[in-house]
Structure formats: C-alpha cells, structure tokens
Amino acid sequence: MKKSPGAIFNAAKPRPSKGEAQEAPSKKSPGAIFNAAKPRPPKGEAQEAPSNPLLPPVLRRLLGTLYPYRGWMAGGAALALLAALAAIGLMAVSGWFIAAMAVAGAGGIVINYYTPAAAIRAFALLRTGGRYGERVVTHEATLRGLAGLRAWLFRRLIPLAPARLSALRSAELFARLRADIDALEHFYLAVLVPAAVALLTVAAAVLVCLIVLPAAASVLLLGALCAGVLLPVWMQRRAAHDAAQAVREGAALRGLLLDALRGHAELLAWGGVAAHSRRIDALAARVDARRSRIELLQAVTGGAVGLFAQLTLLPVLAFALTAAHRGTLAPSLVVMLSLLTLASFEVIAPLSEALAQWQATLVAGARVFELADTPPAFVEPDSCAPLAPAAAIVFEGARLRYAADAPWALDRVDLALAPGARVAVVGASGAGKSSLLAALLKLYPLQEGRVLFAGQSVQALQGDVLRRRIAVIAQQPVLFNLSLLENLRLAAPEADAGRIECAVGLAQLDPFVASLPAGYDTVLGEGGALVSGGEARRIAIARALLQDAPVLVLDEPTEGLDARTAHDLYSALDAAARNRTLLLITHRLSGLARLVDEVVVMEAARVIERVPVSDYLARERTARMADSGG
C-alpha cells in the first residue's frame, strides 16, 4: 500500500499545470530561484497572467502535493472543528444554564435542567475527545504527506548533479532539503487547519447570534473580521520581508557554520578564527534582529486579539442589555451571548501565529519547487539498446563549456580509443583533461559534436547504463560515513567477500584493513575523514575495481602517494586494466610506460597530438635533463 514518494508528485502533476505556466517566465537561471521568494517584485513590470493573489502558484502546488492525503487532512480538520465548536458550546450553554437557573431560583419557576446539564457534559466530552483525535489525525496526515518529500527532492537532485548544482553549496542545498521541508510542515497544521476551523466556527457563532439578536451578530462579525482577517494581514505585510530574509540568511548562516567547522584547521593556521566568528555573529545578529521584529509583531497581534474580544463584547453587551430591558431578549440569553462572543475569539487567536508561518512557508515552498523543477542537463532516454561488450570510445568534434560566457573547456576534440586501448591524457591543469571525462561520463552536455560509446552516442544512452560501464577513480575520491565494507559495496552491492578481498588485494589495501580496529566494519568518518589521502585513494581504486567495467578511467590515481607506493600501485593497476580500455589522466610521467601504450597531449581545450608513449617519454626526459642541467 506504501506509495513511492515519487507518486506524490506524479499524482499532483495535472493540477498545478496552470501555475507552472505562470511561473515559467520568471525561470531564467539558477539565480531565479530567489526571484520567486521576493515578497514584492518591483512594480512597473508588465503584469503577469491573471494570478489569484490569495492562491499563489506555490500554494497551489503545495495543495497538489497534499492532495493524495486529502482524506486524512479533511478528517483532521473536521475533528478540529468539532472540538472548537464543542468548546464554544460548552461556555455558551454554561452561561445560559447558570443565568436561567438563577432566574428560575429567584422566581421560583420550575425548570428542565436535565437537558442543559446533559448538553454541558456532552460538549465537555466532545471537546476532550475531539482535541485528541484532531491532533493525532492532523499530525499523521502531515507526516504522511511530507515523510517522503525529502527523499523525493533528493531523487530530483540526482540527475541535476553536477551540471545544474555546481552553483549551489551543499550547505545551502542541505538547508533547503531539511529546513524548507520542515517549514512546509507548518502549512497544513498551522495554516490550513486553524484557518478552516476559525472560518467555520465564527460562521456558526455568527449564525447563532443572528437567530438570537441580529445586531449582536453584526458586531461579532465585524470584530471577528478585524481580529481574524485585518490584523493578521496587517501583521503579515509588516513581517513578510523579515520572514523571507530570515529564511535566506538562515541558510547562509549554516554555510558559514560549515566553514567554521570544516575549515577550522585553516582558520586556525591563518589566524582567522576570530574574524570568521565575527562574521557568524554578525549574520546571526541580523537573523536574530529579524526574528525579534517578527516576534514583536506576533506579541502585538496576539495581545490585540484579546483586546478585540473585549472591544467586541462591550457593544454586544450594550445591544443585548438594551434588548433585555425592552423585554425582547431573555436575560439568560444575554449571558449566553457574552460568553459566546468571548469564546469565539479563542479560535481566532491562533490565526495571527498561523499567518506568521505563512510567508516562511511560501518562501520555503518556492525554493523547494524551483529546485525540484530545474531541468536536468540531459533528458534521459526511456530505454537504450544493449551495449556491445567491447567498448570503443570516440569523441567527434566535441565542444564543451560550463557557462555561456565561459571559455571552451573542450574545443573540437577528436579522439578515438579502440576497445582495449591504453591511453594517457596529459596536459597542463585546465587543459581540458577532466572535461574530457565529464563529457564521456555524460555529466555535462556538449554544446557541439558528440561522444560515442560502443558505437552509440552517449546522448542516446541512459546515463546510469553508461556509467556502469566506466569505472572512475576520481582526483579527490569521496568516501561516505559508512563502514569500509559499505563504502566498497557502493559500486557493487552484490559483491561477495571473495570479490571484495580480491579487489582490496589488487588495490594493496590489505595492510590498511588489518590496521583498522574493526576491520571491514570500521566506519570511515564523515567524508572518509579518518583515513589518510593515500588510503582513501586505494579504497577508491578497490571500489572502481569492484565495479568490473570494460573501461577504467584513472584521474591522477597516484597523486598524493609516495613513489614506492605509486610504483606498487601501478603494477596492481596494470593487472586490473588487463582486457579493459584504460584512460589515464595524469601529469606524472613515471611509470607511464608500464600502464599505457599511447599519450594524448591536450593544450588549451584541444588535443594537440597523440604519440606512442616511448616517444613521448624520451622527449620529456630530454627536456627535463635540460631543465635541471640549466
């Protein structure tokens, strides 16, 4: 019965289509993420398509998200309404009962007190039970609706990395995923439910007044409008800017804190700890000042609801007493009306708090949906033809750049690697070596030309299928805060102990495993923090070997290793690369001859030559001798 989180949004898709169409014009660049969050865009621009100011697109989208849970949500709201009505009923009937009993007592009249006494008990039980049921059901509804949202968003982010996400720092991404979705929780619980309850309860109270004393009804309606609509709207207007900024600055604060912790060693070394702390304090003070202003508004609004209750009571009383003096209203109903009026404002009180969340919810919602809607760099095909086992790689006039105004990272690159070819790509840093890899792995789209893998354009291949065929050992391998075994199994979840030990042996990782307190089950720390650079590299190599792909790409595999270790590793890599296409990206010449047959030289985003490795090394050695000689 469990729905996949993806289904949440698939089901919601048809509904917000109108809203999306309105959003479209503002979607220019990743920077536009924030445009939607601006409380009031500068006036003077052409008015966009007719948009309902009470129902912004984000809200409609959010409602669409919650749509599958409408049963739970409506149930929760109904229970909340029941409890609120029972609470008001309890006070109103009690007031009427006391006054009627007093009148009866004074006049010696017989009175049926069973019915009102029973009503009082019934209201009491309804209120108690209703409150409990309401809380359980509304929270269940919220959590059900949003439990999968984080993971859903993460899934939407997967195809965006790295081409569409490089502008965002992961601290900020993190803030979006966690804090924004937390903020969205408030939408149903703290905005929708109180608003619905207040509306219906006040309507019911006004209806009762209308029957008893129409003049009182108009006063109550007016007071409720002031306290429940005008006051919150005034507050929201005043708080909107601060609320939106506080969300944004809160995300920036997390980024600064991350720097303070992850970059602590460097701050310490450069004597920047105090200055960075001051930056944090300054930003925190700014956020706190905004929060304080919002809190003041909340305090004023909260107090003002009580004030409005009293200010409404006085005219209600005046009308009621006048009517009672005229004899058109029973004395007991005067008491009932006053208590009804006072109790009605209890459901209005949460509205001001609810609307404080309103702006933050909208900002958070806008950011979450904008991020989720970022089109991936590639449209993945639904299926792709089976790949031939022999993997030829061909670059045809490939051009790649990372931004429209950036220089070419690859400029008309032509390169063909036959299956089983062993090629080193060398060149200055920034010559395009890593971009070659990014294009091959289908991480960034080409602006021109194409890359063929096993005879098919990578464009037509599913990225995951393609990448399974290419094992990569990255320049800075990323390890996760999992056990060593889990880190290794990331590449091959099905690998058995034998295969893992074989890969570990090839990567010369055995002594490291033996030195670990819990062996394979040792947790490596955040980002593999507890292992050294060389060890991390070897773990990454073992991981790549486990992937068992026909193509092996080594991006500076021995960087950070001493010569002895590098030497040993090259022999291991030599064995591992047997029967595989090997692409070695390096600027380190030693050992090259043992691993590759050819050298491709890149310069300024182009391939400038391709020579047998012996020729290249001989030439370089001569140059180097001349260098150290002179």
Next chain:
Amino acid sequence: MPAAGPIPAPRARDAAPGAEWLRREAGRIRKPLLGAALLTGLLALALVAQAWLLSGLLDQAVFAHAPLRRLWPLWLGLLLLALLRFGLSVGARRTVFRAAQRLSQDLRARLLRGAQGLGPYGLRAQSSGELITGLVDGIEAILAYFARYLPQLGSALLVPALLAVFVFPADWLSGLVLLLTAPLIPLFMTLVGKAAGQASERRYAQLRRLGAAFIEALGGLVTLRQLGAADRFARRLDGESEEYRLLTMQVLRIAFLSTLVLEFFCTISIAVVAVLIGFRLLWGELHLRAGLFVLLLAPEFYLPLRALGGMRHTRMDALAAAQHLSALDDIPSAPGASLVRGARAPLEAAPEIRIERVSYAHGGRAAALRDCSIVLEAHRVTALVGATGAGKSTLLNLLLGFAVPDGGQICIDGVDLTVLDPAQWRARVAWVPQQTHVFEGSVRDNLLLAAADADADALRRAAERSGLAAVIERLPKGWDTPLGERGLGLSGGELQRLALARALLRERARVWLLDEPTAHLDPDGTRAVEAVIRAAAATHTVILVAHRLSAARSADWVAVLRDGRVIEQGTPRELEGSRGAYADLLQAELS
C-alpha cells in the same frame, strides 16, 4: 529482556546533564523571567477585575434592571482593563524574549567555540552536519524553551494560585473543585511525560542522523552517480525519513495523550463547576454575580496549564538539544587550540626548528611519530619524504600547534613550542595543506583569509606568483567569483594554486609548511611553484612534504621518514649516491 537491568541507570544519568545544563543557563536570565512573572501576576489581577466588573454589569443590568446609563463606570473600567491587559501581555512576552534571544546568541557563539576547541584532529572525527543541526536547530529549540516554555511554566504556577485566592471567597465549593483537580493535571502529565522524554531523545538523535546523511549524500552526489549508487542511497534516505516519521508520531502520540488528560480534567471540571453553580443558583444558595464571576474565571484557571501542556514538545526538544549541546560545552580545549601562553615567538628572522625525540599518537590509532628527531634549519628547504602514513603530515600538524607531542619537544630557536603563544607563532607560519578548504565567499575573500589587510597590489602579486592569476582570468567574475563548497568549479591544481597564493600573501611568515604543494600540478606548474619555493628559502624556514622525489630533489635537505621515525637524512645528492631508502624510492619513481 536480559539487559533491562543495567540500562535505565546510565540513561537517567545521561539525561541529567542536559536538564542540569538548561537550568544553569536559565539562571542567567533569572531577572527577566521574574519580571515577566510579575507582569503575568498583574495580568491575572486585571483578569479578576475584568471578570468582577463583567459579572457585576450583567447582574445589575439583567437582574437589578439598573439603567445602562448609570453603569458607565463599569463600562469604562472594562475598557481600561482591556487596554491594560493588552499592554501587560505584550510587555511580559517581550521581556523574556529579548533576554532569551541574547542568551541564545551567547550560547551559539560559546558552543561554536566549544566545538572548535576540539581542534582540527577532534573535529575531523565529528559529523559537521550533526554539529550544525545542533548549533542552529538545537539552539532554536532552546530559545523556544526559554522564551515560551519557562514563562508559561511560571504562569501555570502563579495564575491558578492567584485566581483561586479570588474564587474561594466568591464560592468555596467551586474553589474546592478547581483546587482538587489542578494538582491532578501536572501529576498525570509528569507520568506521561517521562515516556515522552525518552521518545523525544530518540527522535532528536534520528533527526541529527538524518541531517548528517543528507549533507554527506549531497556532497558526494557526483561520486554516487558515477558508482550508480545514487538510487540505493536515496532508498537509504527513504528508510531514514520513514524512521523519523514513525519516531515523531510516537513522540506526538504520547505528547497528545498528556494533553488529553489535561483537557479531560479541565473540561470536566468546568462542566462540574457550571452545573454546581447552576443548581445552587436554583436553590438560592448563591448570588448570580458570584456564580458568573466564578464561571468566567474557571476556564482562565486552567488556561495556563493547558497552554503549558501544548508546549510539552518544546521542553522535550530543548532537553534533547541540551543534551547534545551540553556535551560541546564541557569539551576540554584541545591542546594548543586556546591555551594562552605567554612567551613571544622570537621570529623576526627565519627560525631554526629542532624536533627532539617527538612521539605522537592520535585517536587511539597506532603512533604516527615515534622518537622522531630532526633539525629544520633556517634558510633551507627541508623535504620530508616517505611512504603514506610515515608521519609527514602529522609532523606538520604538530608544528602548527594543532596537537601537542605526547613525548619529546619541538623547539623554535631554542624555545619550546608549547610555551609559545600559538596565535603569534601561527602568525609567522604559512601553510599549504594537503586538502584546501574553500570558504564561502569570492576568490578574493578566500585569499584575504591569510592576510586580512592585504591590498589589491599584494593580492595581485600573490596570485601571479602562485599561478592563480591565470585561473582567475578564466573565472566568469574574476576576483569576485563565488567559490563553491570543496572548491566546486576549481580543479585540484587550481585549488593548489589558491592555497599557495594564500601562503604567499602572508608576507610576514618566516616559516613555510607545505604539504605536497605541487600535487595536482602539471610539469610547467610544478616548475613554477618550485621556483617560488626556492626563492622563499632565502628568507624562510621551509618544510616541504613531498611524495614526488622530483620536488625533494630541489630541496636543500631531505629527511626520509618511515613508521614515524627519520631513518635517513642528508642533501639530495648525498642520498642519491648512497644505497639507502631514498635511493630506493628514487629508483621506484624513475622506473
């Protein structure tokens, strides 16, 4: 349940520091809390007066048929009291909030210092996602506790007592009902709350785990895609999210149960009070004014308790956060991190650094340095070479004062490093770490870290000499390009240049500690950087950790480390000629 016996005891002990810590912190805003309590008391008195005036008004107008015009003092009184209550309620809330916010600011700063006090080694073993969740969300939970929960607690103790004082003379029977039910509420709430507290701790722990897992998955998203493991990781996050939902519901159900008890008692007793008053009015045993007065006050009697019940999760969240954060508060500062030591570094010129029989082991792992001795002479480039894990980087960390040797000493021009003022010592040290951290901010901000007062000229010089200038030229906004986390957008070689530019910018440095400064650089880049290092030797003491012997070959002095010891040292030429460890390494590299 075989292990049920010993478990509760440690848990109780564990929970105590959080609560104790919260109490201590709350003590620092005692005065504003008392001030708010005073205002709350006044608020309750105004409420009593209001109820008295209103019941009087109804009594006189309805039953004594007094003309409305004669009752104007009551109308006026009600109006004034309404205004007074408004002012008092805003005042009470602001008094506490402002104080609590100041306290939370202090806390954040103090706890960040506490976390940093772990030192670079200690921090590496911590999950920064968890720490940030604590420092942001945890502090927010604690702010809510101080600003909302504590005043509400005060109001729950004070207001019912004050109201009871006025209800009793009006109607002793109703007073008795209120007084008898009131203590039942906290009693039941405490019983239910015990279980909720434990569930809340688990929920908070799960929340922190969730945070850590997310930040890590995002940081390594590209790697996950390359490994085809992104979907599997997403499923893992699904599981964690689902667990969080279940734990949250578990906490909430218990919390709501306590609210149910509360609502039940206060609703039923209001109903009982109303019925009791009604019948005594019928029998003529009570005056209407007194009856109305009590009925108006009855809900107000329970209101603070109800509000407090609604804030149970505020307290639980704060307690769980406090438990996490209090641990940061009593971290003993890592050695060398914040100790203030007097001696000034005699560092106008490049110093001689003497490492004498230093041993060091960190985090229970095998010793990284054992009895290591070496002299790093001034105006000389000393290269440290050796296999991975030989202790080269550890030595640099000790030199930076990130840790203190377990044995032996490091002397700077004859002065023990442990008695030098660390800040002053580091001010004279420039460091190129193995993995450069890129800070949020522009390229310029990232360089200015090393010398906040550097002018545009100095920046340009450093960028040019390090080769960073060429990189900046390619960046879309040049010097103002914002750099992403972990140098997203910068390649390994470019990061290296950034680190080197930082070192160059620190012109007052007389010691250079370079951890593989030419890693990730191509031959041209390497040659350029080596030239910079050679030039620096004229005025600096340079220590260079090298994996590539070509870098070591241009050094003046080479020390080969193995298993935390210097096993061989000499000039590169001497060592090349000998048949020792260095020659072996060289042989391996050239083959």
